[in-house]
Structures are given as structure tokens and as C-alpha cells.
Amino acid sequence: xxxxxxxxxxxxxxxxxxxxxxxxxxxxxxxxxxHPARVQIMRLLIGREACVCGEIVDCLPLAQSTVSQxxxxxxxxxxxxxxxxGPKICYxxxxxxxxxxxxxxxxx
Amino acid sequence: xxxxxxxxxxxxxxxxxxxxxxxxxxxxxxxxxxHPARVQIMRLLIGREACVCGEIVDCLPLAQSTVSQxxxxxxxxxxxxxxxxGPKICYxxxxxxxxxxxxxxxxx
DNA sequence: TTCCTTTATCGTTGATCTGCGATAGGCGAT
DNA sequence: ATCGCCTATCGCAGATCAACGATAAAGGAA
Numbered sequence: 001x002x003x004x005x006x007x008x009x010x011x012x013x014x015x016x017x018x019x020x021x022x023x024x025x026x027x028x029x030x031x032x033x034x035h036p037a038r039v040q041i042m043r044l045l046i047g048r049e050a051c052v053c054g055e056i057v058d059c060l061p062l063a064q065s066t067v068s069q070x071x072x073x074x075x076x077x078x079x080x081x082x083x084x085x086g087p088k089i090c091y092x093x094x095x096x097x098x099x100x101x102x103x104x105x106x107x108x
Numbered sequence: 109x110x111x112x113x114x115x116x117x118x119x120x121x122x123x124x125x126x127x128x129x130x131x132x133x134x135x136x137x138x139x140x141x142x143h144p145a146r147v148q149i150m151r152l153l154i155g156r157e158a159c160v161c162g163e164i165v166d167c168l169p170l171a172q173s174t175v176s177q178x179x180x181x182x183x184x185x186x187x188x189x190x191x192x193x194g195p196k197i198c199y200x201x202x203x204x205x206x207x208x209x210x211x212x213x214x215x216x
Numbered sequence: 217t218t219c220c221t222t223t224a225t226c227g228t229t230g231a232t233c234t235g236c237g238a239t240a241g242g243c244g245a246t
Numbered sequence: 247a248t249c250g251c252c253t254a255t256c257g258c259a260g261a262t263c264a265a266c267g268a269t270a271a272a273g274g275a276a
Contacts, residue, residue: 034139
């Protein structure tokens with residue numbers, strides 16, 4: 001099947017994509033998890049309901065400041081949220097945003 | 109519900125994430141769609157089965173060289189593939205990779 | 217062969233990411 | 247009030263991305 005056969009390959013009318021703001025939101029969410037450390041953090045939080053920053057640092061081979069930066073990125077994307085608990089900060093996932101991401105990807 | 113109540117918030121045993129190579133592959137796929145132009149290209153190709161590079165360029169407000177760069181990135185990620193058709197090149201979705209991406213995201 | 221079309225690649229510029237150490241701020245404990 | 251712990255932020259360095267114009271490569275047509 002090196003040559004295409006049934007599906008008409010190339011020409012139809014030019015579709016003219018409207019600048020859907022969805023694409024930007026989509027790309028932003030995808031970018032939030034487009035780094036191995038952030039994927040790890042997401043999986044860690046999903047598996048544990050909640051976790052203090054210090055423990056996340058212990059689980060990653062990165063400096064505390066770097067982990068804090070990744071947490072900030074994830075928080076800005078809305079995928080996670082942090083709650084102050086005394087001197088510590090408890091991070092947990094935002095189920096709504098996560099569901100939104102899943103829906104967007106599944107809708108591809 | 110400012111104070112947590114039922115869910116124990118913070119401390120359990122430290123999980124010690126193993127350096128799963130999955131995270132890297134995941135991040136790579138996510139990064140491929142972490143740009144509005146690439147999301148647009150993906151949606152365009154999904155909606156049309158196949159499309160020549162020139163038409164994709166016409167659909168995006170970007171220079172030809174820039175679009176070609178994005179196509180290269182998507183091709184390297186495996187999400188799309190290009191087939192030479194005379195002087196033109198026909199791009200289409202790689203369903204397997206797309207499914208892999210969906211599975212990874214859904215499995216979060 | 218010589219053109220013309222189509223696409224990939226090169227080189228450059230500016231912006232952004234990533235990582236770290238050092239430092240500042242907040243909070244509880246003493 | 248002071249100390250110590252936890253986290254965020256600030257600078258800095260190096261690397262990578264994003265966008266463009268210009269150019270090269272490949273194939274069909276005349």
C-alpha cells in the first residue's frame with residue numbers, strides 16, 4: 001500500500017481554519033505536561049491525593065528551586081492547586097482541569 | 109472547606125519514583141502538540157485524512173518554512189507521517205501514535 | 217535540457233525554558 | 247523575640263524554540 005488507493009489524498013477546498021481560541025488553551029495544557037518532571041509530579045499527585053512540596057522534591061532528582069518552578073508552572077496551568085498548611089504547602093490535582101485535558105485529547 | 113477534613117492531606121511514606129522511561133515518551137508526545145499551530149495541523153489532518161503541505165501552509169498564518177518546521181516536529185514525534193506524491197508531500201495522521209497519546213493521557 | 221512548482225534545510229535573531237545556588241519570607245516551636 | 251524549617255523567588259548560565267527570509271533539492275512539464 002505504498003500508493004494510495006481509496007482515500008482521495010490531497011485536494012479539496014482549502015479549509016481556512018478559524019483561529020479557535022481552543023487551540024491556545026489546548027496547547028497550554030499540553031505544554032504543562034510536556035516535561036518528564038511535570039509528568040512525574042502529576043502522576044505522583046494523582047496517586048496520592050495530596051503531597052507536600054518537600055516530599056515531591058525528595059522524589060525527584062532535581063533541586064528544590066527547580067521543583068518549585070515546575071510546581072508553579074503546573075499551578076499556573078490549573079492542573080494542580082496548592083493549599084497552605086502551616087509552614088508547608090499541600091499540592092493536589094485539580095480534577096476539573098485534568099478532565100478538561102483528557103477531554104481535549106480524547107476529542108482529537 | 110478551607111480546612112481539609114476527610115482526606116489525609118500530607119504525610120505517607122515517600123514513594124520514590126522510579127525513572128520510568130514512559131515519562132519521557134509521554135512528555136515528548138505532549139510537547140509535540142504543545143503549540144497552537146501544531147494543534148491546528150493535527151486537527152486539520154484528522155478532519156481531512158490527508159493533505160499536502162501547501163494547503164496546510166495556506167490554512168495557517170505562518171511562513172512556509174515555519175510550517176515545514178512544525179511538520180518536521182510532528183513527524184519526528186511519530187504523530188504524523190509524510191508520503192511523497194510526485195513533487196508534493198502528502199501528510200496524514202499516524203493512528204497508532206495518536207491512540208498511544210490518547211491512552212497515555214486517559215491513563216493519568 | 218530548461219523552466220516551474222513544491223518542499224526541506226540553512227542561518228540568524230529574539231524569546232523562552234531549564235537548571236542551579238543563594239536569598240527572602242512565612243510559620244510554628246522554643 | 248529568636249531560632250529553625252519549609253517554600254517561593256531572584257539572578258544567572260546554557261540550551262532550546264519560534265519565526266522568518268533566502269536558498270537548495272527534487273520532480274513534472276514544456
